[in-house]
Amino acid sequence: MSYFAAILPEIILTIGAIILMMAAAFADRRAVAAISWSAVILLIAATVALIGAPTHAGPIFGGLISADRFASFGKVVIFPSAAVAVLMAHGWFDRGTEHANEYPVLILFSAVGMSVMVSATNLMTLYVGLELLSLPSYVLASYRRTDERSAEAGLKYFVLGALASGILLYGISLLYGFTGTMSFAGLSAAFAREGIHSLGLLFGLVFLLSGIAFKVSAVPFHMWTPDVYEGAPTPVTAFFATAPKAAALLMGVRVCVEALGPATDAWRQIIIFAALASIFLGAIAAWGQMNIKRLLAYSSINNVGFALIGLAAGGAAGASSVLFYISVYVVMTLGAFMCALWMRDANGEPIEDMASLAGLSHTRPAFAAAFAIFMFSLAGAPPLFGFWAKLVVFNAAVSAGLLPLAVAGIVGAVIGAYYYLKVVKIMYMEEPAPAYARVREPVEGLVMFACALIVSPVGYLLIGPLGSLADRAAGVLL
Amino acid sequence: MTGFPVLSILIALPLVAGLLCLFVSANAARWIALLSTLAGLAIGIWMWIAFVPGGPQWQFTEHVALAGNFSWALGIDGIALLLTELTLFLMPICILASWRSIQKQVREYMAVFLLMDALMVGVFAAQDLFLFYVFFEGGLIPMYLIIGIWGGVDRIRASYKFFLYTFLGSVLMLIAMIYMVATSGTTSIPALMAYNFPPEVQTWLWLAFLASFAVKLPMWPVHTWLPDAHVQAPTAGSVILAGILLKMGGYGFVRFSLPMFPDASAHFIPLMFVLSGIAIIYTSLVALVQTDMKKLIAYSSVAHMGFVTFGLFAMNRQGIDGALIVMLSHGLVSGALFLVVGVIYDRMHTREIAVYGGLSNNMPGYALLFMLFTMAAVGLPGTSGFVGEFLSLTGTYHASTWGALAGTTGIILSACYMLWLYWRICFGEARTKEAAAMPDLSAREWWLLGPIALAVLWMGVYPESFIAPMRNDVTYILQRVERVAPKGDSLPTAGKQALKISGSGAAHK
Numbered sequence: 001m002s003y004f005a006a007i008l009p010e011i012i013l014t015i016g017a018i019i020l021m022m023a024a025a026f027a028d029r030r031a032v033a034a035i036s037w038s039a040v041i042l043l044i045a046a047t048v049a050l051i052g053a054p055t056h057a058g059p060i061f062g063g064l065i066s067a068d069r070f071a072s073f074g075k076v077v078i079f080p081s082a083a084v085a086v087l088m089a090h091g092w093f094d095r096g097t098e099h100a101n102e103y104p105v106l107i108l109f110s111a112v113g114m115s116v117m118v119s120a121t122n123l124m125t126l127y128v129g130l131e132l133l134s135l136p137s138y139v140l141a142s143y144r145r146t147d148e149r150s151a152e153a154g155l156k157y158f159v160l161g162a163l164a165s166g167i168l169l170y171g172i173s174l175l176y177g178f179t180g181t182m183s184f185a186g187l188s189a190a191f192a193r194e195g196i197h198s199l200g201l202l203f204g205l206v207f208l209l210s211g212i213a214f215k216v217s218a219v220p221f222h223m224w225t226p227d228v229y230e231g232a233p234t235p236v237t238a239f240f241a242t243a244p245k246a247a248a249l250l251m252g253v254r255v256c257v258e259a260l261g262p263a264t265d266a267w268r269q270i271i272i273f274a275a276l277a278s279i280f281l282g283a284i285a286a287w288g289q290m291n292i293k294r295l296l297a298y299s300s301i302n303n304v305g306f307a308l309i310g311l312a313a314g315g316a317a318g319a320s321s322v323l324f325y326i327s328v329y330v331v332m333t334l335g336a337f338m339c340a341l342w343m344r345d346a347n348g349e350p351i352e353d354m355a356s357l358a359g360l361s362h363t364r365p366a367f368a369a370a371f372a373i374f375m376f377s378l379a380g381a382p383p384l385f386g387f388w389a390k391l392v393v394f395n396a397a398v399s400a401g402l403l404p405l406a407v408a409g410i411v412g413a414v415i416g417a418y419y420y421l422k423v424v425k426i427m428y429m430e431e432p433a434p435a436y437a438r439v440r441e442p443v444e445g446l447v448m449f450a451c452a453l454i455v456s457p458v459g460y461l462l463i464g465p466l467g468s469l470a471d472r473a474a475g476v477l478l
Numbered sequence: 479m480t481g482f483p484v485l486s487i488l489i490a491l492p493l494v495a496g497l498l499c500l501f502v503s504a505n506a507a508r509w510i511a512l513l514s515t516l517a518g519l520a521i522g523i524w525m526w527i528a529f530v531p532g533g534p535q536w537q538f539t540e541h542v543a544l545a546g547n548f549s550w551a552l553g554i555d556g557i558a559l560l561l562t563e564l565t566l567f568l569m570p571i572c573i574l575a576s577w578r579s580i581q582k583q584v585r586e587y588m589a590v591f592l593l594m595d596a597l598m599v600g601v602f603a604a605q606d607l608f609l610f611y612v613f614f615e616g617g618l619i620p621m622y623l624i625i626g627i628w629g630g631v632d633r634i635r636a637s638y639k640f641f642l643y644t645f646l647g648s649v650l651m652l653i654a655m656i657y658m659v660a661t662s663g664t665t666s667i668p669a670l671m672a673y674n675f676p677p678e679v680q681t682w683l684w685l686a687f688l689a690s691f692a693v694k695l696p697m698w699p700v701h702t703w704l705p706d707a708h709v710q711a712p713t714a715g716s717v718i719l720a721g722i723l724l725k726m727g728g729y730g731f732v733r734f735s736l737p738m739f740p741d742a743s744a745h746f747i748p749l750m751f752v753l754s755g756i757a758i759i760y761t762s763l764v765a766l767v768q769t770d771m772k773k774l775i776a777y778s779s780v781a782h783m784g785f786v787t788f789g790l791f792a793m794n795r796q797g798i799d800g801a802l803i804v805m806l807s808h809g810l811v812s813g814a815l816f817l818v819v820g821v822i823y824d825r826m827h828t829r830e831i832a833v834y835g836g837l838s839n840n841m842p843g844y845a846l847l848f849m850l851f852t853m854a855a856v857g858l859p860g861t862s863g864f865v866g867e868f869l870s871l872t873g874t875y876h877a878s879t880w881g882a883l884a885g886t887t888g889i890i891l892s893a894c895y896m897l898w899l900y901w902r903i904c905f906g907e908a909r910t911k912e913a914a915a916m917p918d919l920s921a922r923e924w925w926l927l928g929p930i931a932l933a934v935l936w937m938g939v940y941p942e943s944f945i946a947p948m949r950n951d952v953t954y955i956l957q958r959v960e961r962v963a964p965k966g967d968s969l970p971t972a973g974k975q976a977l978k979i980s981g982s983g984a985a986h987k
Contacts, residue, residue: 394656403653
């Protein structure tokens with residue numbers, strides 16, 4: 001029975017999601033607030049349940065899942081950001097969207113999928129978790145189905161996502177065929193025993209990593225990202241850029257370090273390429289963007305590159321740096337999307353053109369200041385907390401002897417700084433454009449303030465606790 | 479933490495005041511900024527009195543471990559003390575200088591300026607490598623905003639150039655810092671100053687630090703951001719840039735490059751001397767042909783920084799003393815010169831030299847002070863400029879006579895462009911009616927320039943009060959570089975042996 005105690009968060013979310021789904025199906029549109037808040041409470045309950053859950057060091061359910069510290073760390077990042085995504089949508093869907101009731105339910109199901117992903121210690125569970133995340137995501141992307149761009153986003157995401165799943169599955173089948181096992185421990189033993197001499201194993205590894213790279217939108221599997229991020233409703237985009245990305249990255253870390261640990265030399269070159277390509281493409285392609293959501297999409301590609309630098313360092317130190325980076329990244333990105341969400345014209349219609357930000361510092365000083373803080377933090381400019389996250393991954397890379405990688409990555413950071421500065425320039429240095437409608441969402445404002453506070457220099461107080469949590473979480477992988 | 483955390487207070491005070499500024503009216507923001515910077519100055523004066531020259535190397539130390547080996551470690555030696563004093567001294571002047579000329583978004587302006595204040599004090603006080611970096615780089619954001627929001631016509635390009643240039647320089651230093659910490663296992667700057675890295679590693683680390691400090695100082699050929707930034711920045715922004723931000727580069731050399739990488743420093747002396755020589759002569763010539771007052775002073779700053787690098791890399795006592803005094807003196811003099819430009823810019827809203835002339839007639843007080851600062855920039859004995867440049871060149875002469883030749887040529891050129899500038903602005907006939915009608919300095923402007931004039935004279939007449947606190951720290955650096963310091967070509971060499979007197983020896987045979 002203690003097995004069930006270990007997966008208590010997932011149980012809470014699943015049962016809650018099923019009940020809410022029924023409620024959403026039969027309730028009328030006015031119930032949307034109640035359903036949203038119930039979903040938020042469920043996600044918070046699941047987070048709280050993590051504290052009580054016994055942390056099994058080893059795998060449970062016959063090695064399918066491991067509810068260890070690493071998984072808990074992932075869930076602590078994932079559940080609250082999913083909750084924020086629900087909150088963001090609450091104000092958004094007030095304006096006559098169909099099926100607003102189902103939105104929180106879909107988020108809940110994908111949260112279950114993500115928590116399976118980060119706990120999976122078997123390729124089969126990994127795949128199931130990934131699909132459980134993906135299917136609701138496809139629906140979420142096309143949520144405003146009457147909007148052409150949203151429909152396009154959903155279709156693109158679905159087709160390319162299905163392709164990526166296929167590649168991933170093919171990689172899994174190759175690995176299974178050549179090692180005879182799907183468990184991470186078994187794979188690790190097989191790689192340690194035989195090395196990577198077999199071509200089949202190498203192919204399996206490459207395909208597996210390609211599938212994961214698609215999910216984290218690392219170059220060269222990033223093509224879907226700008227279109228989907230632009231087309232999907234803003235709260236959904238915020239969700240895509242944070243929780244699923246964190247989950248997929250953590251899953252990638254677990255696969256690379258726990259299952260493929262002995263083959264580090266084989267996957268490191270792939271990760272290094274993906275990291276540098278993501279950083280530079282994310283930085284350069286964003287230069288010309290005038291749509292804030294596309295800009296943030298490229299920003300997310302760019303940031304994944306930095307997280308992958310930490311992964312390339314390998315070992316527990318590398319994994320720990322990825323955990324640190326991703327948790328700071330999630331906070332910065334949620335804040336930035338919260339700002340993007342508040343860009344609305346007088347009728348409450350969303351504006352995505354960055355030109356509308358002009359002179360925001362005159363019309364809405366606090367809003368502009370928060371946005372500027374997120375932008376500078378994403379650029380990695382000290383004294384904001386985003387700088388420390390970058391420092392941590394570069395530290396891991398240098399300690400692992402990857403000095404050229406660190407130098408190349410940090411030059412990419414400077415190139416990327418240009419477009420973050422552009423947002424600040426538009427807000428602070430241009431003549432005011434028509435002001436946005438005032439958004440009366442105290443909860444959203446509070447979340448934005450909390451995010452800004454964490455990425456401000458106050459965040460440096462978190463270095464100790466967050467660092468040791470990440471270290472302990474990464475420690476269980478080896 | 480030992481005793482009263484005076485450095486933390488110096489950092490926290492402007493931060494708190496800056497936050498407060500955001501929530502009050504424009505006029506209240508001005509007063510809050512002025513009073514808090516004056517309070518900072520008062521604390522600074524107390525700190526100077528309490529500082530014991532010849533006492534422990536690091537004084538007013540504080541240490542709070544934050545995470546791993548990253549800690550809130552502060553402390554100053556004599557060099558940092560004087561640069562901190564310079565910062566605290568210039569801040570109220572900057573606030574006063576912006577009193578009337580900044581009219582839009584005053585609250586934000588004051589808040590950003592106070593943030594800048596805190597970060598600059600932090601740079602000089604930081605004793606932890608990463609803490610230093612955070613302060614060092616943190617200054618980019620407020621300066622970017624100051625130039626970009628309150629600057630001149632072409633401010634946006636200048637602000638980008640400033641940010642990206644300095645950011646690129648500094649990130650390489652960050653990688654070097656990470657490497658140093660990974661190798662030595664400590665982030666403490668005092669410990670690292672005594673740590674001996676292998677010479678081949680030093681070369682790379684030194685180059686990475688050079689990338690940052692050379693841009694910041696700035697050295698030729700990476701100085702091109704400076705004229706743009708200076709010209710576009712508001713007056714007070716220029717004062718801070720010239721007065722303190724440029725000093726961070728010199729401070730970096732003296733704090734990191736020399737004591738931490740002595741072998742590499744010695745190895746690269748020829749490079750530094752060549753770059754400094756070119757900087758002094760080339761930028762002086764460029765300054766000569768400028769038609770924009772601010773640009774002229776900006777180029778003269780680059781030239782003056784050449785004396786700093788000359789003096790530092792001469793690696794002898796005169797050189798390093800001189801370089802440090804040039805830094806302090808230039809902080810005062812170029813800051814004052816930018817204020818002098820700002821005074822007439824506020825009246826005429828142009829920086830073109832050609833529209834002024836004959837100001838000594840209608841603005842005698844202005845002409846007097848301008849004359850004093852011109853003389854200090856030229857290096858007239860009795861002003862601070864002379865002390866620094868003389869010592870720095872003496873040191874350079876010991877290390878390289880060719881270097882000293884380039885440096886002294888630069889002094890002649892500096893006399894050319896400064897005196898010519900002064901002549902065009904203050905003497906002769908007024909070229910425009912508006913220039914002839916300008917009123918003399920107001921009381922506020924006397925308060926801006928007067929204290930700096932006194933400080934310049936004090937430093938020129940009795941430099942000992944500035945050299946004394948730094949003496950032991952310079953000795954420490956000299957000890958670190960003693961082994962590799964250049965012998966120089968100026969000392970008398972053993973000549974040919976005297977001719978044998980023929981005869982006497984042979985006679986005995």
